[in-house]
Amino acid sequence: MKDNIALSWENITLYAPPKVSGGSIFSRKKTSGSSKVKLLNNVSGLAVSGSLTAIMGPSGAGKTTLLTTISQRTTGDFSGSLLLNGHQIDKNLMSRISGFVPQNDMAFEGLTVREHLEFMARLKMDKRTSYQSRRCIVATLVQDLGLAKCYNTQLSRLSGGEKKRVSLAVQMLTDPPFLFCDEPTTGLDSFSAGTVIAVLRSFTQRGKAVLCTIHQPASGIFELFDRVILMVPGGRVAYQGPVDDSIQHFKNQTNNSGALGFASFITPITIAAITSTAYGFCVSAMFESLATASLLSVPLDFVSYVFSGIFIHLGHAQEKHLKYNTAAEDLRASFTPLLPKTIIETFLFSSVVFWIAGLNSGALGFASFITPITIAAITSTAYGFCVSAMFESLATASLLSVPLDFVSYVFSGIFIHLGSLPTYTFWLKYISRFYYATEAISILQWSQVEHIDCPANFNSTCITTGLGVLHKYGYHKDSLGFDFLGLIIMYFTLHYAGYMFLKKRSRNRAVY
Numbered sequence: 001m002k003d004n005i006a007l008s009w010e011n012i013t014l015y016a017p018p019k020v021s022g023g024s025i026f027s028r029k030k031t032s033g034s035s036k037v038k039l040l041n042n043v044s045g046l047a048v049s050g051s052l053t054a055i056m057g058p059s060g061a062g063k064t065t066l067l068t069t070i071s072q073r074t075t076g077d078f079s080g081s082l083l084l085n086g087h088q089i090d091k092n093l094m095s096r097i098s099g100f101v102p103q104n105d106m107a108f109e110g111l112t113v114r115e116h117l118e119f120m121a122r123l124k125m126d127k128r129t130s131y132q133s134r135r136c137i138v139a140t141l142v143q144d145l146g147l148a149k150c151y152n153t154q155l156s157r158l159s160g161g162e163k164k165r166v167s168l169a170v171q172m173l174t175d176p177p178f179l180f181c182d183e184p185t186t187g188l189d190s191f192s193a194g195t196v197i198a199v200l201r202s203f204t205q206r207g208k209a210v211l212c213t214i215h216q217p218a219s220g221i222f223e224l225f226d227r228v229i230l231m232v233p234g235g236r237v238a239y240q241g242p243v244d245d246s247i248q249h250f251k252n253q254t255n256n257s258g259a260l261g262f263a264s265f266i267t268p269i270t271i272a273a274i275t276s277t278a279y280g281f282c283v284s285a286m287f288e289s290l291a292t293a294s295l296l297s298v299p300l301d302f303v304s305y306v307f308s309g310i311f312i313h314l315g316h317a318q319e320k321h322l323k324y325n326t327a328a329e330d331l332r333a334s335f336t337p338l339l340p341k342t343i344i345e346t347f348l349f350s351s352v353v354f355w356i357a358g359l360n361s362g363a364l365g366f367a368s369f370i371t372p373i374t375i376a377a378i379t380s381t382a383y384g385f386c387v388s389a390m391f392e393s394l395a396t397a398s399l400l401s402v403p404l405d406f407v408s409y410v411f412s413g414i415f416i417h418l419g420s421l422p423t424y425t426f427w428l429k430y431i432s433r434f435y436y437a438t439e440a441i442s443i444l445q446w447s448q449v450e451h452i453d454c455p456a457n458f459n460s461t462c463i464t465t466g467l468g469v470l471h472k473y474g475y476h477k478d479s480l481g482f483d484f485l486g487l488i489i490m491y492f493t494l495h496y497a498g499y500m501f502l503k504k505r506s507r508n509r510a511v512y
């Protein structure tokens with residue numbers, strides 16, 4: 001990329017996606033309502049390399065919407081044009097030349113800064129980049145962003161400012177010419193906020209164009225920006241240009257307000273005051289006693305005041321875009337360390353059980369015990385991924401997993417003889433990962449046992465062979481391959497289903 005690049009957006013208008021009602025994750029949702037809500041109203045602007053731009057404005061003005069739209073991180077369609085050095089730019093190119101730091105970045109909190117950055121480097125960087133180069137890039141970023149002292153600290157233990165700098169480092173791994181940051185200073189004290197903006201400023205000195213939304217920056221921080229875009233409710237731009245000129249611009253606005261400004265201020269107040277007398281007349285007329293009328297007017301006034309919009313945001317109730325793509329990336333990121341963790345935990349736990357239960361001894365006996373358990377544990381991570389991807393709330397996901405797990409346990413063969421099941425429930429064992437695992441373990445443990453001693457005073461029916469044991473639970477000695485295949489198919493099916501659920505949920509959401 002050449003040094004001087006300009007991203008411009010012209011007459012961008014974006015409408016809120018139509019409201020959807022009914023339906024669930026399993027069924028199609030119905031679109032309702034014809035009124036279109038404008039989130040961005042004919043917005044134009046420019047960001048050039050080497051500039052640090054602040055997008056400011058009151059809450060709900062459309063700052064995040066503008067940022068996600070010009071960075072092509074929304075899935076909704078907008079009208080207007082988005083140009084890179086005068087040429088139309090599509091999503092694909094935009095994602096390659098820019099980084100996006102969401103307000104609440106997600107990561108696997110158990111990783112250290114080093115592990116997280118190295119992992120993200122593997123995910124984001126060109127596959128041909130050598131291990132040494134990747135390490136070198138990570139080390140340089142760690143130095144530049146002042147993360148050296150927390151390099152080996154877990155992400156969960158970092159301060160807000162450090163977490164933000166780690167998020168910036170992740171986006172800078174690919175050295176993109178554009179960087180978009182959604183409220184990088186929110187929740188930080190003024191010192192940490194200053195450090196983060198100073199880091200962003202240092203990026204612009206290396207030729208990057210950085211745009212970020214920001215709430216009420218302290219004056220020292222505001223001065224670090226080159227340009228400001230001021231948004232007002234309704235998704236319109238009230239001012240954009242150099243920071244220095246903005247102060248003069250608003251001074252002029254104040255001075256020029258004059259008679260017209262005063263008139264526009266006083267007129268609605270006067271009309272409201274006249275309306276209040278009509279309201280007072282009505283309330284007093286309702287009751288004979290003035291005391292009762294005053295008593296009624298207290299809650300009525302309270303309701304009017306609260307719903308005036310000062311205390312409650314009366315705009316569109318929809319919450320901010322959820323960061324599903326980040327969630328997907330996070331799931332991917334968290335899954336990789338999950339595998340070794342699952343294997344190690346399964347190994348330790350099974351070793352204890354193997355020893356206590358006195359199963360077939362020797363390395364082969366242990367391997368035949370641990371292998372199906374490990375595969376079943378890995379399949380369980382896919383099941384967890386699928387259920388979490390189905391629902392937005394973790395509580396709902398946990399609620400659903402209780403009956404599902406119950407069915408899986410019941411049809412594993414330990415509690416019910418699988419051969420005696422009625423035909424309409426017979427198939428349920430095939431969706432039980434416990435069935436595949438316990439049948440595989442049982443086959444490996446019992447199929448070779450030719451004789452089992454019966455104690456002299458044994459009262460119930462004595463099973464004398466390993467095959468007899470398998471039969472007792474409804475297992476078949478030839479099903480070993482089928483069991484492993486079942487677990488493997490379940491693993492891939494659950495991952496695929498989880499991916500589809502996540503995709504469905506992320507439709508019309510911002511993607512970072």
Ligand SMILES: Nc1ncnc2c1ncn2[C@@H]1O[C@H](COP(=O)(O)OP(=O)(O)OP(=O)(O)O)[C@@H](O)[C@H]1O
Nearest residue numbers: 016017039058059060061062063064065315316318
């Ligand atoms: N998909 C949507 N459907 C309906 N309304 C939406 C949608 N997305 C955003 N909005 C509304 O658009 C307006 C602008 O939202 P946006 O998140 O861009 O505001 P903001 O200026 O970044 O606010 P804040 O400073 O509080 O983060 C808000 O009123 C919001 O409720």
